[in-house]
Amino acid sequence: MAAQRRAGPGGGERRRPAGGKARAGGTAPGRGWALRGAAPGAALLGSAVLVGGLLGWSLPGGRQGGAEVLARGSEAVRDRFVEVACSGDYGAGRRFEGCTPRKCGRGVTDAVITREEAERIRRIAERGLSFGGSDGGASILDLHSGALSMGKHFVNLYRYFGDKIQDIFTEEDFALYRDVRRRIQEKIAQTFGISSSAMYLTKPTFFSRINSTEAKTTHDEYWHPHIDKVTYGSFDYTSLLYLSDYAEDFGGGRFVFMDEGSNKTIEPRAGRVSFFTSGSENLHRVEKVRWGTRYAITISFTCNPEHSIGDPVLT
Ligand SMILES: O=C(O)CCC(=O)C(=O)O
Ligand SMILES: [Fe+2]
Numbered sequence: 001m002a003a004q005r006r007a008g009p010g011g012g013e014r015r016r017p018a019g020g021k022a023r024a025g026g027t028a029p030g031r032g033w034a035l036r037g038a039a040p041g042a043a044l045l046g047s048a049v050l051v052g053g054l055l056g057w058s059l060p061g062g063r064q065g066g067a068e069v070l071a072r073g074s075e076a077v078r079d080r081f082v083e084v085a086c087s088g089d090y091g092a093g094r095r096f097e098g099c100t101p102r103k104c105g106r107g108v109t110d111a112v113i114t115r116e117e118a119e120r121i122r123r124i125a126e127r128g129l130s131f132g133g134s135d136g137g138a139s140i141l142d143l144h145s146g147a148l149s150m151g152k153h154f155v156n157l158y159r160y161f162g163d164k165i166q167d168i169f170t171e172e173d174f175a176l177y178r179d180v181r182r183r184i185q186e187k188i189a190q191t192f193g194i195s196s197s198a199m200y201l202t203k204p205t206f207f208s209r210i211n212s213t214e215a216k217t218t219h220d221e222y223w224h225p226h227i228d229k230v231t232y233g234s235f236d237y238t239s240l241l242y243l244s245d246y247a248e249d250f251g252g253g254r255f256v257f258m259d260e261g262s263n264k265t266i267e268p269r270a271g272r273v274s275f276f277t278s279g280s281e282n283l284h285r286v287e288k289v290r291w292g293t294r295y296a297i298t299i300s301f302t303c304n305p306e307h308s309i310g311d312p313v314l315t
Contacts, residue, residue, distance in 0.1 A: 067264065082105050090279060099195065107191050112187050121297070132157070135151050144203060144311075174312055201302075203307075206298055225284065227279065228278040240274045241299060244294055253287055256285050268294065
């Protein structure tokens with residue numbers, strides 16, 4: 001799902017956290033939420049460079065109804081990686097040595113974050129989201145900016161609660177969030193052969209909670225095909241940490257890489273990390289959730305230090 005970069009919600013900016021990585025700019029992260037319509041959809045599907053190298057890919061999950069399953073919910077995946085040819089999306093702008101993708105692809109692992117950690121993280125999301133929630137089926141909470149879905153709009157949780165925020169989140173919550181982010185960053189760096197210190201957390205990085213309630217605004221329309229680099233601009237590497245189980249906690253809601261000729265599906269599983277280069281080699285969508293509630297975090301990285309954001313801290 002994609003938080004929209006334009007159209008700022010009432011969320012606005014949280015006071016600058018002390019410490020953490022320096023953030024240039026300081027414009028409101030977590031602005032809005034919803035895809036830019038279906039704009040990147042069909043046209044990009046045709047033009048995307050998606051002919052994967054499929055290195056090391058031995059059909060682990062098997063085929064299902066015309067789509068290949070890259071990772072089933074019922075299996076614990078140690079390390080799975082599928083290389084795809086990089087699109088031209090990384091050439092036009094500045095290239096950052098040790099970070100800008102030379103190797104592109106998709107990885108899935110259930111071995112970086114434990115199910116127990118995922119459950120603790122999900123409780124943080126549930127707590128924060130309990131103060132708001134979209135009227136439609138898709139709500140977000142961005143711990144970096146404080147943006148929280150509320151009805152048809154967004155509010156800023158930090159502005160709303162002020163110092164009382166410490167009654168909602170604890171330092172341990174934030175420490176766990178930081179640690180999870182760091183381990184995912186290292187996994188991405190190792191997999192793509194880049195330097196972890198040359199990549200930076202970027203915005204939006206946010207929790208999502210999706211149920212089957214009908215969409216009320218475009219912010220609720222998470223299911224459109226999109227390319228993260230196009231939708232969010234600064235992304236070079238996208239990661240998703242799933243916090244609930246496909247077919248147990250919710251139905252529908254699978255993640256789909258839309259390749260020419262065939263789709264590749266990832267079934268969410270608590271503790272599962274899926275990560276991929278953010279260019280048009282990885283056009284994707286999320287199926288509509290049919291029942292239950294699906295929790296995930298989108299954690300995004302950039303190679304451009306100017307787009308870096310700091311970890312959230314309780315101040
Ligand atoms: O939650 C997911 O599986 C995907 C989310 C996504 O595509 C996004 O945040 O850009
Ligand atoms: Fe996305």
